Amino acid sequence: MTDIPVQSEGRASALPGWALKLGKLVVTVAVTLFGLLLVTFLIGRVVPVDPVLSVVGDRASPSTYEKVYLELGLDRPLYEQFYLYAKKAVTGDFGESLLTKKPILQDLARAFPATLELATAGILIGTLLGIPAGVWAAVRQGRLIDQLVRIFGLVGYSAPIFWLGLMGLLLFYAKWGIVPGPGRIDISYEYSFTPTTGLLLLDTAMQGQWGAFRNVLSHLALPASLLGYLSMAYIARMTRSFMLNELAQEYVVTARVKGVAEWRIIWVHALRNAAVPLVTVIALSYAHLLEGSVLTETVFAWPGLGQYLTNSLQNADMNAVLGGTLLIGIVFVGLNIFSDLLYTLLDPRVRRRL
Amino acid sequence: MTSPDTTLEKQGLRNWLLSEQPASRRQARFGQVYRTWLAFRGNRLGMLGLGIVLALVLVALFAGVIAPYDPLTGGDLRTERLLPPSWEHLMGTDDLARDIFSRIVYGSRVTLLVVALVAAIATPVGLLVGTTAGYFGGWVDTVLMRVTDIFLAFPRLILALAFVAALGPGIENAIIAIAITSWPPYARLARAETLTIRNAEHIDAIRLQGASPVRIIWGHVMPLCLSSVIIRVTLDMAGIILTAAGLGFLGLGAQPPQPEWGAMIAAGRRFLIDYWWVATMPGIAIFVVSLGFNFLGDGLRDVLDPKAQQQ
Numbered sequence: 001m002t003d004i005p006v007q008s009e010g011r012a013s014a015l016p017g018w019a020l021k022l023g024k025l026v027v028t029v030a031v032t033l034f035g036l037l038l039v040t041f042l043i044g045r046v047v048p049v050d051p052v053l054s055v056v057g058d059r060a061s062p063s064t065y066e067k068v069y070l071e072l073g074l075d076r077p078l079y080e081q082f083y084l085y086a087k088k089a090v091t092g093d094f095g096e097s098l099l100t101k102k103p104i105l106q107d108l109a110r111a112f113p114a115t116l117e118l119a120t121a122g123i124l125i126g127t128l129l130g131i132p133a134g135v136w137a138a139v140r141q142g143r144l145i146d147q148l149v150r151i152f153g154l155v156g157y158s159a160p161i162f163w164l165g166l167m168g169l170l171l172f173y174a175k176w177g178i179v180p181g182p183g184r185i186d187i188s189y190e191y192s193f194t195p196t197t198g199l200l201l202l203d204t205a206m207q208g209q210w211g212a213f214r215n216v217l218s219h220l221a222l223p224a225s226l227l228g229y230l231s232m233a234y235i236a237r238m239t240r241s242f243m244l245n246e247l248a249q250e251y252v253v254t255a256r257v258k259g260v261a262e263w264r265i266i267w268v269h270a271l272r273n274a275a276v277p278l279v280t281v282i283a284l285s286y287a288h289l290l291e292g293s294v295l296t297e298t299v300f301a302w303p304g305l306g307q308y309l310t311n312s313l314q315n316a317d318m319n320a321v322l323g324g325t326l327l328i329g330i331v332f333v334g335l336n337i338f339s340d341l342l343y344t345l346l347d348p349r350v351r352r353r354l
Numbered sequence: 355m356t357s358p359d360t361t362l363e364k365q366g367l368r369n370w371l372l373s374e375q376p377a378s379r380r381q382a383r384f385g386q387v388y389r390t391w392l393a394f395r396g397n398r399l400g401m402l403g404l405g406i407v408l409a410l411v412l413v414a415l416f417a418g419v420i421a422p423y424d425p426l427t428g429g430d431l432r433t434e435r436l437l438p439p440s441w442e443h444l445m446g447t448d449d450l451a452r453d454i455f456s457r458i459v460y461g462s463r464v465t466l467l468v469v470a471l472v473a474a475i476a477t478p479v480g481l482l483v484g485t486t487a488g489y490f491g492g493w494v495d496t497v498l499m500r501v502t503d504i505f506l507a508f509p510r511l512i513l514a515l516a517f518v519a520a521l522g523p524g525i526e527n528a529i530i531a532i533a534i535t536s537w538p539p540y541a542r543l544a545r546a547e548t549l550t551i552r553n554a555e556h557i558d559a560i561r562l563q564g565a566s567p568v569r570i571i572w573g574h575v576m577p578l579c580l581s582s583v584i585i586r587v588t589l590d591m592a593g594i595i596l597t598a599a600g601l602g603f604l605g606l607g608a609q610p611p612q613p614e615w616g617a618m619i620a621a622g623r624r625f626l627i628d629y630w631w632v633a634t635m636p637g638i639a640i641f642v643v644s645l646g647f648n649f650l651g652d653g654l655r656d657v658l659d660p661k662a663q664q665q
Contacts, residue, residue: 035504039513043520151399154652158592158645160599163619163637166626170634174627291509295600309512310604313519325516329508336507 021344029337036329037086040322044085045078094323099315104323107308112327113198114184115297115304118227119289121220125228126235127282131271133232134239139266141244149236156233161226161292165299168222179222180215182301189215223300230292231285238281242274249273276347283339287332393657400653406646414462423453425460425613436629446631448621450611454632457613458639464614465643468529468598469591475533477587480540485575487541488548489567499545505538511597518606525608528601532594539590540583547579585658589651592644599640615640 060068069075073084088094094104137149172179180186185200189212195203201220204213246252247270255265294306301307305324312320372389376382394400413420423443428434428451437447445454487498505513517531551557552575560570601607602616610617615636622633 031500032504032507035500036507039504039508040516043516154399154645154648158596158648159641160596160603160616160619160637160644162600162603163633163640166619166623166633167637170626170630288509291511294511294515295603298604309515313515314605316519318519321516321519325508325512328512332509333507 025337025341029333032333033330034086036326036333037089038082040326040329041082041085043325044318044322089326094326095319097312097320098317099312099320104320107320108305108323108327110198111303111305111308114302115290115293115306117199117201118220118223118296118302118304119286119293121224122227122289122292123231123282123286125224126231126285129228130232130235131239131278134236135243135266135271137236137240138243138247146240149240153233153237156229160295161230162295162299164226164229165223165296168226169299172222180219182299184219184302185212185216186219223296223302227289227292227296231282231289234285234288235278235281239274239278242277243270246270246274276343279342279346280339283335283342287335290328290331390657394653397653397656399649400656403646403649403651403653406642407650410462410466410643410646413459414466417459417463421453421456421459423456425452425457426611428452436625436632438629439631445635446629448618448632449625454618454635457618458615458636461613461615461618461636461639462643464525464608464612465595465598465640468525468532469594469647471529472533472536472594473587473591475529476536477540477583479533480537481544481576481579481583483537484541484544484546485548485571485579488545489552489571489575491552495545498541502538502541505535506542508535510535510593511600514597514601515604515606518601523606523609525612525614528598528607531601532597535597536590536594540586543583543586544576544579547582548575551575551578581658585651585654588647588654591647591651595640595644595647 073081076084092105094108096102097104097107100107133149133152137146140146168179169182173181189209192212193204193207193209196206197203200216201213204210204216243266247266249270252265252270255269256262260269290305293302293304294309296302297304297306298310305328309321309324309328312318312324370381371385373381373385376385394404423429428447431451434447434451436449437443439446443453443455445458448454448457483498483502487495487502508516513535514528514531517534518527521527521530557570557574560574565573598607599614599616599619602614603620605617605620608614608617610621618636619633619640622629622631622636625632
């Protein structure tokens with residue numbers, strides 16, 4: 001995030017640093033959210049579909065058409081329309097979905113936990129494998145293992161995830177039968193528990209339905225591993241670069257001279273220092289998994305945000321598309337800001353400067 | 355050029371290129387390129403990537419010669435549907451009895467078109483926004499960078515999806531949507547570069563000679579930002595290909611019967627279990643090409659980016 005001048009900069013010197021930083025943050029968030037609203041509003045305006053016709057249908061009389069036209073506020077100037085749109089969006093009113101005939105917010109709230117569960121499982125796999133791989137590559141810099149990690153990462157960057165998903169289904173489901181097919185849960189288990197959080201792993205575990213729990217887990221395994229592979233490629237690469245940076249520092253030499261065991265230098269001394277920027281990297285790749293989940297969910301018939309978005313797209317349900325886009329944008333921005341804050345909190349050097 | 359039977363003439367050219375005291379600006383420039391090439395040549399993965407990208411260009415150029423069958427009209431629907439790979443059909447045939455190999459060969463044109471056009475649209479826009487913001491600073495910078503941040507606030511594929519949804523599916527709209535979502539990182543990079551250049555003494559000298567801001571940005575700031583932006587664009591090309599393929603897979607990119615790789619995977623999805631090759635082959639094509647761009651970009655960065663070299 002770039003610095004933006006705050007109105008009261010002249011007086012701000014009297015304020016403590018954290019207040020200034022907080023003020024800047026609030027302004028940044030406000031401006032970005034405003035921008036998100038503006039972009040989605042403008043996208044909604046260029047649609048060649050007549051918004052009135054999608055409400056009243058093709059055979060409405062001219063008087064009905066006129067009434068709805070006025071109701072939607074289409075006769076007013078564009079900035080007024082934007083104001084109305086923003087006012088509604090802020091209160092969570094994105095209109096009604098043409099497809100499900102329900103408020104879009106309700107649809108989004110139902111789809112979101114599925115994506116959250118998938119992305120969280122993905123980031124866990126990516127972090128748990130990516131950090132050791134990156135550390136290992138840094139320690140053996142230039143050797144075979146370093147090359148392997150690098151190539152493995154580049155392969156992860158290069159393969160289309162929807163194709164990997166299809167290949168995974170072909171091999172692990174159709175050919176070898178190791179994992180269940182698409183979907184979040186088998187129908188036979190679907191009604192064995194009451195969904196409360198929407199995170200099926202949590203729901204089934206809390207209600208002690210271990211059969212259903214295992215079923216959910218087996219459904220999650222393949223798509224989560226794919227997303228995990230994607231984020232692992234990035235996390236391993238960044239870990240390697242941070243670790244190389246740390247291992248060249250003088251405190252590492254000092255520790256060696258003092259006779260600290262090599263594994264301790266690597267995993268405790270150096271990794272702890274590399275961990276601070278790594279948190280940012282992990283938060284960012286978590287946000288990017290939202291993107292990967294759109295295509296993954298389509299392949300695995302996963303009833304999350306991505307599938308909701310593509311379904312709405314294919315049915316020209318523009319309000320639903322914009323609502324989903326806005327939600328993903330907000331989560332994305334939120335994670336970015338969260339990683340910024342976490343960075344400040346974790347690094348004493350940055351914290352002291354406040 | 356280092357082989358023992360190098361002719362004297364080539365030795366002369368080599369010396370001319372590697373001269374420590376270039377006599378002309380042209381010689382210095384060619385020498386710089388040659389040195390970069392020498393450094394790049396030692397990068398095995400980078401060379402592999404270059405080979406793949408060159409192969410893609412050649413295949414796209416000579417698609418008519420390479421492809422044994424017509425990409426759009428298939429053979430006999432009764433006997434030639436969904437044939438497995440064989441010598442007659444290297445990658446088998448699809449559900450409309452079209453030769454998959456020929457379709458992939460022609461599909462390279464679509465891929466190359468997307469990459470070239472997105473780069474041609476997004477690079478200048480990013481450069482222009484970034485250098486202007488960085489050079490002027492102040493409220494110009496604030497406004498331009500706010501706009502950039504807003505575009506960066508959406509994940510790329512999601513924003514492209516929303517744009518294509520608004521503009522309507524099709525290859526042109528997919529290209530526009532990807533370009534709209536691609537420029538912000540270039541703008542940020544160009545701005546950062548400009549900030550380090552703008553106070554340099556040679557820029558001050560030019561300003562004192564009375565050059566207008568437009569002239570300074572266009573003639574003196576932009577060329578200095580170009581190389582780092584180009585590396586970034588090359589590194590991004592794999593991402594562009596994957597986004598285009600993703601849009602195609604969702605049915606929002608190139609429309610049938612155009613042989614677009616992502617759309618071909620989507621079409622093969624229905625037959626995945628019984629006729630695996632229909633969806634597998636185009637995926638391999640996407641994978642190889644974006645791997646090539648990634649190798650090339652990685653190699654270029656190793657050679658051209660001094661920060662990466664230190665590691």
